[in-house]
């Protein structure tokens with residue numbers, strides 16, 4: 001059923017139950033966070049009572065969705081958006097006993113090691129997760145055997161050369177963080193601490209991308225033209241799910257290296273030219 005001019009996307013039946021005004025009032029980026037979350041959790045083992053980290057949750061729509069749809073307790077964590085507005089949304093949704101807004105940097109998370117059963121990240125991971133050392137850092141926070149899942153805008157395959165001409169008008173340097181499913185598979189596998197279970201691309205992802213852009217940012221003609229012209233050649237939605245193997249041995253993070261000062265002569269004899 002269409003509500004207030006916005007058609008329901010039948011690919012995402014769970015997301016379609018949420019009121020378009022509620023979804024729009026929580027917009028935190030260019031993608032529909034509920035669609036991406038619905039797609040991601042189809043590839044994950046999430047169930048009621050689990051402790052989940054929603055990393056880079058923006059204004060929290062995906063966190064509320066995760067609790068309402070799957071019964072997961074969610075630590076809704078984000079850097080750019082404040083926790084107060086998120087809390088108001090969480091309270092209004094009646095889930096404040098199960099969804100907890102946290103303001104934190106993904107690179108300095110305030111959680112105990114192994115606290116989470118699962119970690120998800122929606123259209124956010126590219127901002128910090130491309131760092132070669134990040135998988136090892138993040139894996140500490142999920143219990144052995146737990147899953148980490150990401151979904152967001154990406155590439156169908158890495159560019160062999162420069163940015164294709166038909167994307168050049170829209171492209172900006174920060175888009176260098178967009179990668180393909182194969183790239184994420186390799187990136188996580190070579191970390192040595194994650195076993196990749198799924199790394200794929202959403203069928204017709206570019207059509208969903210385009211559909212949502214028309215709803216949320218109809219004046220963003222640069223992006224709309226880029227996605228439409230590209231027509232699924234390069235741009236789409238990418239998903240990756242990995243598990244921290246029970247046997248994975250993680251490096252302890254280096255927070256401080258204790259040292260003691262030992263006095264030693266500064267220069268060799270005959271080279272004391274100070275003053």
Ligand SMILES: C[S@@+](CC[C@H](N)C(=O)[O-])C[C@H]1O[C@@H](n2cnc3c(N)ncnc32)[C@H](O)[C@@H]1O
Pocket residue numbers: 027028029030031032033055056057058059062077078079080081104105106107121122123124125127128
């Ligand atoms: C494109 S928005 C997506 C937000 C939301 N997940 C969604 O899908 O609507 C990217 C999000 O990543 C978050 N982010 C970027 N860098 C971060 C960091 N270092 N730590 C935590 N969150 C970060 C931002 O705060 C922002 O909300």
